[in-house]
Amino acid sequence: MGDVAMTVPVLLAVLKRYPDIRITVLTKAFMAPIFSGLPRTQVVVAQVKDKHKGVAGLYRLFKELQRAKINAVADLHNVLRSNILIRFFKFSGVRVRQIDKGRVAKKALTRAKSKIFSPLKTTHERYADVFAQLGYPVQLSKADVLTKSDLNAQLAQRIGNAPKKWVGVAPFAAFSGKMYPLALMKEIVSDLTQYKGYKVMLFGGGKSEVAQLTKMAKVHEDCICMAGQLDFASELDLISNLDLMLAMDSGNAHLAALYGVPTLTLWGVTHPYAGFAPFGQPADNCITADREQYPLIPTSVYGNKFPEGYESVMETISPKRVVDRIQELLG
Template identity: 55%
Template sequence: MDKKGKPVHILVIRLSAMGDVAMTIPVLDAVLEAYPEVRFTVLTKKHFAPIFSQLDRVSVHPAEVKIKHKGLIGLWRLYKELSKLKFDAVADLHNVLRSRILKKYFALDGVPFVQIDKGRKEKKALTRPSNKTFHQLRTTHQRYAYVFSELGCPISLEDSKSLVRLQLSKNVVKAVTQDAKKWVGIAPFAAHEGKMYPLKRMREVIETLNNTNKYKILLFGGGASEAAELSAIEASYNNVQNVAGKLNLTEELELISNLDVMLSMDSGNGHLAANYGIPVVTLWGVTHPFAGFAPFGQPKENVLVSDRNRFPLVPTSVYGNKLPKGYESVMESIPSQQVVDRLINILEN
């Protein structure tokens, strides 16, 4: 603690998922800007460490929850590792069983430990099938910020700065031929069917952009099956390149930071791009931005949602894992021309 009793070294817990981890960046940046004496250690998966590389006074402690930090004994081992780092406070931005167990361990040392209020009650009211309470809830960024306020470090998210554009490494330049065209990133996949724009419609978007011959379209994806689908799309168009499976996360961030616009689902790539101040157009099916997961700092015009007149149960859940019967075509209610128009409006202005 400093002389005023404010924490100096804060442990930040956010283990997963990538989008939620990425959403910590604007908040941590605002805290670091407002409190020059504060430094963070972030407890997260080792794979996510590059997300934090641009933040000063931030280090990452890898959580190996499937191996040495598994179970009660593993979490005790993790606590003993962390306790050696002498934290003044803990900001739990995850609030799951693992972090609740860590809270009990840190209580042994009397370390202040504040957990995020996920707003489960409000989110349940927003997503229930009948008698919905349909309005904008506090955003995840605001919920994260409130945790630091409770620890004595109130902030204004308006003070958060975008991360700076990264220089492209040789491997990225090799994967993506540089030219004078504007770069459009497209991340067409999502964890659940109800959050993913049909590939047939996405092909319409890609074809329209490709035929202008003004833009390079870069496709981002995850697993091997996704990479294969994207390779098939790449082979169909002159101005499309598939980077899925060709770059590690550090290299993907280099590329994302140099985009002119990103098109994504309600998924992690949109949050990564937003952190660099890149315009992000997001498509929402059975989920809705009212739940608080929209990318940081994006105007409402960049948020394209499904038609609630036709699909009044939207949002059906917070995470998109509930696809009611008859809602299989929910994403079809976002016309591909609307997506194209928004992208071109950004690219040409």
Template identity: 55%
Template sequence: MGDVAMTVPVIKAMVRSYPNVKITVVSRAFLKPIFQDIPNVSFYTADVKGRHKGVYGLFKLYKELKKLNIDLVADLHNVLRSKILGIYFKLGGYKIAKIDKGRAEKKALINTEDKIFQQLKTTYERYADVFAELGYAIKLKKKDVLAQLEMTKKATLFIGEDTKKWIGIAPFAAFAGKTYPATQMETVIAKLSETNQYKIILFGGPADKKQLATWEQKHNNVINCAGLFSFEEELMLISNLDVMLSMDSGNAHLAAMFGRKVVTIWGVTHPYAGFYPFGQPQENALLADREKYPLLPTSIYGNKYPEGYENVMETISPQAVFDKIVEVIEK
């Protein structure tokens, strides 16, 4: 989901730079709301668990896409499915460009020996390179974000009518290596709650509902939206936040694609890998202590770390997180 959200500024820049070009985004159905308000952009559902499953299903998808009179193909994913689909297009005589994920330099970044610790090309830049290869050079601008969405009656009732500023908190990630410890996160939530100045909105998936509900019950000014809204409705809430606190995860990119302020917490991953949220100042990233843990980063996705690196996030104090949120939201 984060990878898809990171395409938004690039597609917005394409539409801004080439207003006569039509773009069709092909992805899973639940991601359609991300693109529904971008001019000249349409969405085509890839039913990869149904009629487009497997090699023959992808050939069926290819034949369906051909009917849209597509001229060029931009593979922004470069995984097995998109590679197979790309082969069909190439055999059909289409020009196709694929993202260079920079696997070699990313491996060098996370090596425990002979580490090359340097900023790599961002994912946004890698996406832009694909379009440039197709003949459409673009220059990203900070304004290449989505517009704030209008609140529905359901969402307004959920939030309430006080005038407090809204802080979104997405405290979980796919892997433990980039998830802030729950006890420390609760301390952050408690400190924000005690100010009585902010409305704290918790975001998470079905598996997170129990933990988030516990924090909602224990602390004032805290509401949990997990499981209460559709993805489209959650996007609406995110687009109206004053700031989002997130791990190195999809919610950071969803907030950034709306131009919201984002504070991120990083464990065994690092912004140098190129996945920093779009348009955010570098000082909004809170990083684990590399003096104490010199092998950081040890993973691109947060799923790998050497023995003794299980608790690197504990070096980021709740006070530091609280201070950064207040600094950013009040700036």
């Protein structure tokens, strides 16, 4: 989800710079609401588990995409399916360019021996490079964000109209190496709810996460579990109205950044140097684990690999440090 969300600021920059072009986004059905705020953009759903499965299905998808009269293809994914699909476009004479994921540089950043610890090109910049190669160069700006949405009456009523700062908290991540210990996150939520000016909203997905967040919300006043309560489009509407989002190196951080929401991220065995920091956020909003104590960080790009003894790197980030930064950002 994070990779998909990170395309939006780049697409918005392209659409602003080139008012005569239209964009067709190919993605999965669940991701479609992410692009709803973009002008001159249509979404085509890839049904890779049935209708568009296999080489024959991808050729069927190619024929469907031809109806959109596509003049150029920007492959921002560069995986097996997209590699097959762009071959069909190439053979039909359509210009195609692919993302350079920088795998060699990322390997040098994450390896244990002879590590090269220096910031790499951001994913947003890599996406922009693809459009530049197609003849649509852009300069990315912090202004390339979506406008916040209006909340429906039912959701607004549920949250309440008290004049409080809305703080989103998304404590989970795909891999344990990127997740802040839940016990410490509970301390953060407890501290935040002590300030009567904050309304804390918990985000997550999946039965286990929903159960844990529901239990956490019941303990504190001014804390609401939003996990499992909204469809994805409504969740995006709510996120766009937050005053701040606290998240891991994960999809929720990128979703909040799409709307220019101040986004505070916590980093374990991954690191912003790999290029996955949320769009438009200052470096101080990325709170990283202690590299003096754990010098092999980052141990992987996605947080799925780390050596023995690195299971507790997140514990070097104190709850107080996080709460203090939130208070600085909210005033």
